[in-house]
Amino acid sequence: MKRYLLIGCLAGASFFFGCQQNAGEETSRSTAREKEKTAKELEMYQPSELAQLMRRMYEENLALRDTLLAGKLPATFPKNFQRIHSAPSTSGEHEEATFKALAQRYTRHYDSLKKAPNPRAAKAAYNGMVQTCAACHQNYCRGPLGKIKRMRISAAEL
Ligand code: HEC
Numbered sequence: 401m402k403r404y405l406l407i408g409c410l411a412g413a414s415f416f417f418g419c420q421q422n423a424g425e426e427t428s429r430s431t432a433r434e435k436e437k438t439a440k441e442l443e444m445y446q447p448s449e450l451a452q453l454m455r456r457m458y459e460e461n462l463a464l465r466d467t468l469l470a471g472k473l474p475a476t477f478p479k480n481f482q483r484i485h486s487a488p489s490t491s492g493e494h495e496e497a498t499f500k501a502l503a504q505r506y507t508r509h510y511d512s513l514k515k516a517p518n519p520r521a522a523k524a525a526y527n528g529m530v531q532t533c534a535a536c537h538q539n540y541c542r543g544p545l546g547k548i549k550r551m552r553i554s555a556a557e558l
Contacts, residue, residue: 419490419541450489457481458544461530461551468523469557477514482507493540502536523553 447455460478467474484503486494493499509529516522533548 419543448490449483449487450494453480453483453487454544457484457533458547458551461526465526465551465553468519468526468553471519473516473519473522477510481510498539499536502532502539506532506536520558523558527552527558 456478464474484506485500488494494503506529509525509532513522513525513529516525530548530551533551534545537545537548
């Protein structure tokens with residue numbers, strides 16, 4: 401039981417700890433001892449406000465994707481995503497001009513997604529938004545890039 405819990409944690413960690421590493425690889429290569437160490441570090445890890453916001457953006461945008469794929473428009477959009485402009489990050493990226501410009505681009509795409517008149521237009525706007533997640537992550541935090549790319553809606557489903 402304990403063992404499964406640990407593995408569960410690590411599976412999460414390989415993604416959520418994603419900024420500096422290639423998600424997934426680390427876990428399979430590390431020894432049991434290293435895993436114990438990682439589990440301890442995990443307990444102490446306090447994600448920044450921006451990191452927590454990013455996790456919600458990931459989850460909620462995946463839910464939004466399901467809605468769009470079901471041919472519907474979402475009834476509401478989360479408001480807290482505006483915090484991307486002000487939430488403090490682990491390494492101070494949020495204070496850099498490049499980050500600010502990319503965050504603006506993200507918000508613009510998110511706004512056009514909100515205004516999309518039909519599911520088809522919304523899907524295209526959604527892909528534009530995912531593109532801005534990826535653009536910022538090319539610069540700042542490459543770990544989650546694979547997951548972000550898989551958020552896209554394929555041409556066949558548009
Ligand atoms: C303007 C830049 C920018 C945009 C846009 C952006 N991110 Fe991030 N993201 C970051 C930075 C910087 C971090 C690292 C935060 C930290 O560790 O404090 C991060 C961290 C993350 C993390 C890891 C959080 C953790 O647990 O450590 C995930 C997952 C993530 N982003 C997903 C997304 C998704 C999905 C989108 C689009 C819906 C997105 N990001 C858009 C800059 C961005």
